[in-house]
Amino acid sequence: MTEKLYNDAIIAEAKANHAHGRLEAPDRSVTCDNPLCGDRITIDLKLAGERIAALAQKTRGCLLTQAAASVIGQRAVGAEPAEIERAATELRRLLAGEAVAPVWPELAMFAPVKAVKSRHECVLLPFEALREALEGKLAPGG
Template structure:
C-alpha cells in the first residue's frame, strides 16, 4: 500500500469513528431513510433548506466504516452550501464512485476534499453502494422538500 492509499484509509477510519453531523436534525424540512440491502448499512438523514442553501444536515446511521465515513464527509461538504454546489459535488462523487478505479480529474478530487479518499473504493463494486448511501438519502430528502438536485444542476 502506498503512502496516499494509507492516508486515504486513515481519513475513512477517522470519519467513521468521529462522525461529523451525526445526530437527528431538529425540525427538518424532510427526512429520508435509506438501507443498503446488500450489507445492512442504513441512514436516516434530515435536511433544512433556506434561500437556496442547505441550512443544516443531520443524520443517524449504522453500518460499515465506508458508509458512515462517506456520510460524515458528505455532511462537511454540503452543510451550509448552496444547492448548485451541492448538485455539482453529488455529480462529482457519483462520477468518482463509478470510475471503477480509473480515477477522475485532479480538479474533481480537489473539489471533493476528504471525499477523494473514496477513490480506491470505486474499484470494488460491492462497496460503491456503501459510499453512495448518504448521497442517495440527501437527494431523496431534498426531493421530498421540493428541492430536486437535478433542477439545481440545470442552473
C-alpha cells in the first residue's frame, strides 16, 4: 500500500465532525452498528418533501467512519435520495478500485481504503444508516 490509510484529509474531516449531535424531534432516526469493529452511528433527519431539510449525526467509531459521517453532515442537507444513492454508489465503486470522480469530491479521500477490504464497511456505515433513514425508519416514539 503506497498511500496512508489515515491520510491528512481523512483526519481533518473526522475532526471537522460536520452536523455532529442530535436533532430535536426528527422525522426519521436510525442507528446502525458495525458488529465487527464496534462502530456505531445514529442519523436524525428532518425532511421537506423528498429533500433532507436537516441532518444530525452522532458517531462513535474509527476515523474512517467519523470522516464519512462528517462528509454526509456537510453534503446531505438539501439532497434528495437519488443524489445520496449516487454518492454511495460512487463511493462503493471507488473502494472497489474503479476510477471514479465522485459527485461529492471529498469522497476521493477514501481512495487508499480500497487496499484494505476489511475497512470498507467503516466508510460505508454512515451511508447505510442514511439510506435506512431515507427508506422510512421512524424516529423513536414516531
